[in-house]
Amino acid sequence: MDLDIDEEITSRIGMAKPAFAEMKRTIFSNRALDPDARVKLYESLVLTRLLYGCSVWSDVPASLIKQLEAMIIKHHRNIHNCGFWNEDGIPDDAFVATHQVMPFRLHWARHRLVYPQHVARHGLPVHIQLLHAEYATGKGWLHEVSQELMWMSTLIDLPLSLRNVA
Amino acid sequence: MDETQRPTTMHTLKRTTNRVTTAVRNEDATYYTTLAQRAARTYTVEGLTALWRHIKAILPKHRLRRSDQRYDLGEAMLQHFEHLEAGTTYSTQEIRKQCLSRNAQNANKQPVVTYVDLRELPTLAETEDLCLRQNPNKAPGPGGLSSNVCRYGAAALSPHLHGVMLKAFLSAVEPCRYKGGFLIPIWKQKGPQNQADSYRGILLSETYGKVYHAWLRRRLLPTMLHRRALGQLGGLPSQQTVSGIQLLRLHGRLGRANKISTAVIFVNLRSVFHHLLREFVFNDDSHMSFEELCKVLDPMDFDLKTLADELRTATQQTPEDIPPALQRCLADAHRNTWFQLQQHGDMATETRRGTRPGSPLADIGFNLLMANLVQQLHEQLSQCAAYCQGQAALGAQVPPVTWVDDLAVPMATVQPDQLQPLVQEVSAALHTLFQRYGLSLNMQKGKTEVVMMYRGKDANRCRSALFDAESPPI
Numbered sequence: 001m002d003l004d005i006d007e008e009i010t011s012r013i014g015m016a017k018p019a020f021a022e023m024k025r026t027i028f029s030n031r032a033l034d035p036d037a038r039v040k041l042y043e044s045l046v047l048t049r050l051l052y053g054c055s056v057w058s059d060v061p062a063s064l065i066k067q068l069e070a071m072i073i074k075h076h077r078n079i080h081n082c083g084f085w086n087e088d089g090i091p092d093d094a095f096v097a098t099h100q101v102m103p104f105r106l107h108w109a110r111h112r113l114v115y116p117q118h119v120a121r122h123g124l125p126v127h128i129q130l131l132h133a134e135y136a137t138g139k140g141w142l143h144e145v146s147q148e149l150m151w152m153s154t155l156i157d158l159p160l161s162l163r164n165v166a
Numbered sequence: 167m168d169e170t171q172r173p174t175t176m177h178t179l180k181r182t183t184n185r186v187t188t189a190v191r192n193e194d195a196t197y198y199t200t201l202a203q204r205a206a207r208t209y210t211v212e213g214l215t216a217l218w219r220h221i222k223a224i225l226p227k228h229r230l231r232r233s234d235q236r237y238d239l240g241e242a243m244l245q246h247f248e249h250l251e252a253g254t255t256y257s258t259q260e261i262r263k264q265c266l267s268r269n270a271q272n273a274n275k276q277p278v279v280t281y282v283d284l285r286e287l288p289t290l291a292e293t294e295d296l297c298l299r300q301n302p303n304k305a306p307g308p309g310g311l312s313s314n315v316c317r318y319g320a321a322a323l324s325p326h327l328h329g330v331m332l333k334a335f336l337s338a339v340e341p342c343r344y345k346g347g348f349l350i351p352i353w354k355q356k357g358p359q360n361q362a363d364s365y366r367g368i369l370l371s372e373t374y375g376k377v378y379h380a381w382l383r384r385r386l387l388p389t390m391l392h393r394r395a396l397g398q399l400g401g402l403p404s405q406q407t408v409s410g411i412q413l414l415r416l417h418g419r420l421g422r423a424n425k426i427s428t429a430v431i432f433v434n435l436r437s438v439f440h441h442l443l444r445e446f447v448f449n450d451d452s453h454m455s456f457e458e459l460c461k462v463l464d465p466m467d468f469d470l471k472t473l474a475d476e477l478r479t480a481t482q483q484t485p486e487d488i489p490p491a492l493q494r495c496l497a498d499a500h501r502n503t504w505f506q507l508q509q510h511g512d513m514a515t516e517t518r519r520g521t522r523p524g525s526p527l528a529d530i531g532f533n534l535l536m537a538n539l540v541q542q543l544h545e546q547l548s549q550c551a552a553y554c555q556g557q558a559a560l561g562a563q564v565p566p567v568t569w570v571d572d573l574a575v576p577m578a579t580v581q582p583d584q585l586q587p588l589v590q591e592v593s594a595a596l597h598t599l600f601q602r603y604g605l606s607l608n609m610q611k612g613k614t615e616v617v618m619m620y621r622g623k624d625a626n627r628c629r630s631a632l633f634d635a636e637s638p639p640i
Binding site: 055121123127133 | 218396397404405406407408409411412413415416417419420423561562563564565
């Protein structure tokens with residue numbers, strides 16, 4: 001098993017890019033379709049390819065996260081026809097806020113926060129044992145998820161003690 | 167050609183070319199405008215799924231993707247599928263006659279199941295539920311009835327179908343037409359299209375047969391859950407492929423953290439759904455003989471005499487975790503199975519092995535066999551000292567991970583130089599184990615593979631000895 005997450009993410013990007021390009025003319029730049037419908041189609045036809053298996057990604061380099069963020073924003077700019085090619089020229093932050101684009105980090109966090117529930121309910125005992133062993137090393141997937149939960153606890157009240165997360 | 171004819175012809179050609187170009191462009195514009203309008207309407211009225219169905223057909227990738235058979239391969243295609251599933255071709259009447267006479271024979275020969283628990287019987291609610299679960303817009307089988315009829319007419323149909331299922335279950339005899347269907351060759355998207363082995367077959371069976379088989383599958387699922395091997399994920403409820411991915415990744419990460427050398431063997435089996443010997447799973451009363459095995463398996467690769475003996479032994483065993491009535495039905499569902507290639511008119515092929523891809527029983531049949539194989543593999547591995555030491559050093563017993571026909575065997579060793587001999591030993595064990603069950607490893611490029619990660623003292627030397635060698639040592 002190749003432990004480098006870089007290659008997996010690069011191959012996911014390599015799958016999502018052609019998927020978007022293939023359907024760009026017919027769907028994503030099709031002005032006859034409502035932009036909301038195009039975004040929904042984008043989520044089901046392109047994002048699913050990009051984010052497949054992202055619930056178990058960990059130790060993702062910052063450069064790749066940036067690349068993923070930029071790709072999603074670029075695609076949304078194409079869908080909303082808002083970019084350097086017309087005179088709107090709004091920066092990414094303003095574009096994301098105006099069109100309520102969900103950034104990659106949130107998609108990723110959502111997937112990662114749902115997955116522990118699955119592991120807790122249906123995971124093999126050895127799976128949970130390995131997760132604990134990796135957590136003890138001070139890094140890895142469970143460590144990152146517990147940090148995400150801590151971040152979440154600053155926003156909402158969680159129905160669990162974070163000491164018991166791991 | 168005189169002086170005027172050439173320029174006149176050239177002028178006419180140019181004018182015609184311009185006209186054709188304009189006509190094609192106009193037609194394109196009209197087509198895409200209509201499509202865009204239709205897309206907007208479809209989305210509003212029928213929703214996103216319907217819209218995707220409309221759009222999919224015109225996407226370049228899907229437009230170019232031709233998976234249907236484009237060459238008339240004639241007998242070669244029939245021979246290919248005959249060999250895959252150990253089939254013999256007869257006329258359709260002959261197949262039907264054989265099936266009926268076998269049913270009559272079995273009715274006299276079989277000991278009558280005198281006690282059937284009421285909870286074992288198919289219920290009307292189950293029948294209706296399974297009818298409603300049929301996927302819509304599926305290609306019809308030999309009956310010619312679309313799955314839509316079954317799905318949308320479930321309430322009206324299910325009482326009648328329930329009667330048929332009840333009779334089939336109690337008598338352990340299903341209608342002959344449930345046993346087969348049209349076999350459609352689908353190109354694997356690789357290999358030359360004019361060669362039969364570049365195609366895989368998918369069976370279009372009758373919708374009502376599928377409902378009956380889906381019910382049998384549902385009743386067999388508790389047995390599967392009971393028999394499942396540790397690490398067996400595919401085809402079971404509430405399991406995800408990412409769990410398998412994460413297990414293997416965690417194994418490697420822990421190896422890295424503890425500076426232990428690790429390896430994973432990814433096993434790919436050749437045409438498993440076609441090659442599976444049914445006797446090992448469904449206790450068919452007439453096992454394949456040595457002569458029949460000789461026709462489909464290479465004597466150089468398999469010990470056919472031992473295999474024939476093991477098949478005979480397997481048919482004599484009675485599993486205790488499957489109710490007797492269900493056992494009889496499962497054996498009957500895998501008897502006298504047949505397929506018909508559409509271009510072969512009145513001829514059909516009776517098959518002897520395989521779980522028939524396309525049947526609801528296909529995956530569970532294979533999973534039951536795999537559970538047994540993985541169990542045996544696990545026992546063999548636990549007797550290997552280097553393997554056990556590695557697991558102990560890692561601090562966790564990571565079992566072989568399987569997803570239906572995909573198998574990954576993770577292993578670890580304390581010393582890097584122990585890794586290569588261990589991989590060789592496990593590979594040999596895998597080869598022997600699958601051979602005993604009539605299956606073979608697919609050793610083509612990109613199929614069965616090993617990923618080795620050397621860590622710790624002497625790792626560089628071992629890595630260099632393995633990867634820089636002129637001829638690969640494994």
